[in-house]
Amino acid sequence: MRRTVLVLLALAAPANALPTMIRLGYVNCAACHVAPQGGGLLNAYGRSIDEAQSLRAGEYQPTTNAVIRALSWGGRITEDLRFVGQEQVSTSTNAPVLGLFRGRFMYRNATELGRSLRVSATLVGENESAARPALVYEPAVRPTQVYVTSALVSWRARSGAGSNLEFSAGRDQLPSGVNLPDLAIYVRSRNRLGYYDAPTQIKMFWWGKRYHVNPYFFGPAGNERSGFHETGGGTLAEFDVLGHGRTVAGVNALHGTSAKLDRTMVGPYARLGFGKWGVFAEHDITTRTPNQAGGSSTFRQDASYAQVFWAAREWLVAGVAGERLTVQSPYRESLVAGGFQLTSRLSPQFTLAISTRIQHNQLNGRTSPAFTLQLAMKTPQ
């Protein structure tokens, strides 16, 4: 029971990506992040935005320290250390209240080798794992206390701020629609987008003022359970509908196959920004077909997510989210969840967040609330 509750309610939000920036006309992640998929290290412009969007709201000044410049190979190495500490209290109907502290360290590095080539990696260590739910038809990958969530070799067609074509190969999380950092939401946790899902892949990013196209092919990461080493491909494509940088609609579609299970996912989504507030919405339809002799036939999963967020201050963002998950027989599930979160970016180095989430199982009537306090710290890049 303890394990089930923790797995279902784990709010493993690394809080390192800000899709809420759609409210200010940032249509995709490539403007501020080293990797166009988003999350992880920031480029120089992103660091200035990070500083501007904090309570400190100061001017970002790149270091002029000679030692640090030398250590960063004249600016070619971007790196930081990050710590995310989470205190979580959760319970469930007829279950005791559980408290859990999860600490996670990350070392992130991106090194430029010449004008267009970049190697990057993220090494993570943690005291408590937060695997996605272990399902009968799709077991979670094996978590380890130290692992590499991302290791990529990337080539950008031309260097500089105006570049808009990149190829990457290695292991990483697969592209996702709304691209929220909260890995516990159904659209992620039920579509193999958990913290330990880092398939081997090759992907392309091509983006412009109104579009972003991201085809990808993937193979097993190596940490999957026997028979679930998945191979496949997909494409994420999005478009700024009204052309004002604040109305992005897209779809992420993929097909994967493994010895025991095939799955096909189609997930339309939208990111909308209206100045101080905005909306995220995603609906993923996943069909799974077991490949075992005598196994069950194809069944469908629907995972929906919607959030309304409001930036009371540039550094203080509140959000209310609702979710729904349904899975057809023979693995029937019907879950709804709702939550509130408040994120305060005290400085580029410190982010404090509180969140609540209540999940209700409509089949067995079990309700599972959770409260999480999270502090994220990172060294200056």
Add this chain to the structure above:
Amino acid sequence: MTKHFAPFVCLFASAIASGADIAVEGGAASFVVSTSVPAISVKGKTTAMHAHARVQQNADGLQLEQIEASIPVKSILTGMSIRDEHMRRYIFTTADGKTPDLRFEAAAAACSTSICQVTGTLAIRGVGRPFSIPLKLRGDGATFHVAGDSTVRLSDYGIEQPSQFGVKTSNDIQLHLEFTAKEAPAAIASGGRK
């Protein structure tokens, strides 16, 4: 004359025929500028535009005269305070450290049906340059609803395109105006300025 424009003219025909003052308080003006990075464009907005003009009805339609408009620089916001500071510093501040209001003046503008082509002088940093904007008018009882789009080139004012860590704004700023013009109170009382 369009069906939208007609009611306004009918209601105020007597006042307008002899000339009436119209005023704008709290009009909205917004801008969009693209940057060297495809995913970034900067938007700004103010709802503090003030304007007034004298309007007359003649045989050819409406005639606007003595058009003046101003926007306080501090009222223009982009949603990010640091970016607002940069905008004021790099775009609107004069060499001697002042930030004069944006000002527009035009002697006259002729209107055909529901569009007025307004040509005059737009001053940024106190430096005036020719500026033209077509304004679409829609009459609604005692008021005009007005909207228009135009472009301002920073280079026309000798302003360098701001750049922040490799992200450089375009030279062309797309402007959008949207406001409601009403007959000025003094004009209503006097039946129009003579």
